[in-house]
Amino acid sequence: MAPYILWMPKNSVKKRKEVIVLLKTLQGRKLLISLIVVTMIMGSFGGIFAFADSSTATKITIFHTNDVHGRIEGSSSEIGYAKIAGYINAFRAENPNVLVLDAGDTFHGLSIATLQRGESVVKAMNALQYDALVPGNHDFNYGYQRLLELEELSNFPIISANVKTETNESLLTDYIIKEVDGVTIGIFGLSTPETVVKTNPKNVEGLTFEDPSLIAATMVSQLKDRGVDVIIALGHLGIDSESVDTSYKVIDEVEGIDVFIDGHSHTAFENGKVIKNTLLASTGEYSKNLGVVEITVQDGKIVEKTAALLNRETFNEIEADEELQNLIGKISEEQQKVLSEVIGETKVRLDGERELSRKQETNLGNLTGDIFLHWTNADVALVNGGGIRASIEAGKITKGDIVTVFPFGNVLFVKKVSGAALKEALEHGTKSYPDLAGGFPHVAGMTYAIDLARPVGDRVVDITVKGEALDLNKQYILATNDFLAAGGDGYTMIKDGEFVQEMMTMDEAIVQYIQEVKVIEPQVEGRIVVKPAPVEETAPDEDVNPVEPKPVEKANITYIVQPGDWLSKIAIKYNTTWQKLQTVNSIKNADLIFPGQVILIPAQ
Known part of the structure; x- marks a missing residue:
């Protein structure tokens, strides 16, 4: 696909007084207040937000996000798109030299994203005026054909230079060139080759994800030939030690990248990280931070580049963009119709009450584990009771019911672990029994017993996998969620397991399963059994001078x-x-x- 070149008109920085008068006239008091707050924030960061003297240098501000995973609505810990738009709009009013970029894993995650297969997120991003996005592995979760459809709906290009079709053509735009106040900026995209195992393989069937370093070198060469002043890599590679192709590796092997805006590993670089001559920036996850990179260019050369993060607290006094807030509200309202869609029927009540799911086997825990096995063909499944948040009454089941029970947007994960690690996981998850615990392990493909006569840490016994005794030395394929796979609830032994595959979200997996089978009737089957501690009986002492025996007090x-x-x-x-x-x-x-x-x- 040919490069996407957008020439932006030159803009001079307007005087602050003129902007404030204009804002009062056209946009009202709320944006004026936001502008004042933004100005205060800019001042608190010192040089990073200093405005340019257009006669000597040009300063360009790049706002960036990554790994939003559908969190377009704000919360106490997440900024959300409406407040981000409010901030950027106020900033743009005083300094129009702005770009907005996203480093992927954006179109998929929470139900507000998945129910419309990413379209709701695209609408919000259009309103926020993004300039480009590189797709992460989860952006392929609807299939690459759907990603191409989302690009058609977007007002911004989706770029990636290393994703190739069967004919060795680029699936997406390789790079774009933007002109900002006389400065030309080349931006190319890189998607993680891990996508082939970190989405369902069918989603990327026929595609090849080429070596990011080799492609980056080619992109730098082409952009230099085009005479650009600044080269930006927009990547979804991350820095995880288990990954082969990381942003660190690309920066180390390829010269000429001025800024690398990254995603995938959910890393937050507070002030960026300079490696060789490349500034690496990443915001973390879930719109908890807004990234800011500022570049100063003089005579066609970068003379300064800095990075910072604006956290959720920074936005407390920022007014949300009203238009985008209304759009997101409308999307949410429309989705209530989707959530009311009936997907199947249950003949029995599906028990997800806290008092049950965090302490004992339930039919809903069994159903969830069985569905994990259905989609992954793993040997065993493990589900944490704390991830089950509600019950579903007997009768018709709606999509909304499933989202209520599984609200976190967790992803189905497959790992390879040893039998010893499985036993350790079960010991860890049941250590608080009979007290409630969010990590209480519901299972499928296996059974176990808790022997209360044995000490904590060694009281899980009679473990079977597919009807056979657990082999501590054998390797088993385990299906679970990404929370536990990352060591959540203290399951570090699962985190240490070998990665196999990453798939759809839990709610998608369960909805699709119920739609497929239509009627369900899960039962409690004795997968988890409790063996009580024996009641000790004390032998009576022999007495030379026996007295009248007292009534024996019966034990419970x-x-x-x-x-x-x-x-x-x-x-x-x-x-x-x-x-x-x-x-x-x-x-x-x-x-x-x-x-x-x-x-x-x-x-x-």
């Missing part, structure tokens, strides 16, 4: 719920009442007990 009994049990049945067996059992065991719903659950039978 612990009973393990079996399949087919209900509270009244257990009460009759032990000559008590179900009401007493409910009270003693603090059972909220007397009709809701599960196999493996421990019931205390009070002494009679």
Whole structure:
């Protein structure tokens, strides 16, 4: 695909007084307040936001984001697009020498992005006036054909020079050239070759992701031939030690890149990082920061380049752009119709209550694990109870139900781990039992028992995988979510496992599965069993002068719920009442007990 060249008209920096008068006239008080706040913020950063003396030098400000993962709405920890737009618009009013770039993993993530397969994000980015985006691995999650459709909907180019088709042509635009106040800037894109395993392979079937360093060298050469003043690499490579092709590697192997704006590893460089003569910048993740790079060019040469991050707190006093805020609100409102779409039916209540999912086997935990295995063909699946946030009543299931139960946008992850690591994971996840724990491990493809007679850290026993005893020395394929795969909830033993594949979000996986099977009826199957500690009996002391024996005080009994049990049945067996059992065991719903659950039978 030919380079995308957009020549921007020259602009001189307007006097601050003139801008304020204009803003009062055309845009009202809110933007004026934002302008004042932006001016204060700019002042607090010292030189990075100093305005240029157009007679001697040109200063260009590049705002950038990466790894937003659909977080276009603001929150207490995330800036959101409307506030970012409010800030940039106020800044542009005083200094029009601005570019806005995104380093990928943007069109996919939360449901506001996935329900419209990225289109909602494109609409918001158009309103924010982005200049370019490089696609990350998750931007291919809808298939590369959908990515091309999203490019057609966008007012900005999607660029990547190292993604090739079967005919060895570039799938996307290699680079763009922008002119800003007389300065020509060449921007080329690089997408991670890990995309072939960090999205479903079918999404990129027929594509090749070429060596970023080799392609970067070619792009630098071509852009220099075009006579550009500044060369920017817009990459989704990251700096993870497990990655082969990183931004570090490209910078080390390729000279001539002035600025490298990066994504993928969710790294936040507070003030950028200078390697050789390249300034590397990245904002972290989820629109928690807005990146700012400022370049000063004099006589066609860069004389200064700096980087900074503006965090969420910086935006507390910034007015959100009203137009974009309304657009996002409208998108959210329209999606309520999508969320109300019926995707299938459940014959039983799907139990996701906190008191259950963080302590014992549930049918919803089993269903989730089974769906993980369905899409990945892994040996075993592990689901943290804290990731299950609600129940679904028997009857029709909507997309909204699934998003409510799994609201975090977690991604399905596949890793290779040893049997020893699996046992360690189960010990870790059950160490707090019988107390509630967000890391409580629901499983599929395997079973285990918690033996309360054994010490914490060595009380998970009878572990089986596909009906056979766990082999501590064997390697198993594990399906889980990206949170646990990264060591979340303390599962460091999973983090250390070998990466195999990254797939769709959990809510997508579950929605598609239910749409496929139409009717579900998951059960509690005894995958997790609790073995109670035995009650110790003390032998009576021999007494030479026996006295009248005292009545023997009977001990309480612990009973393990079996399949087919209900509270009244257990009460009759032990000559008590179900009401007493409910009270003693603090059972909220007397009709809701599960196999493996421990019931205390009070002494009679």
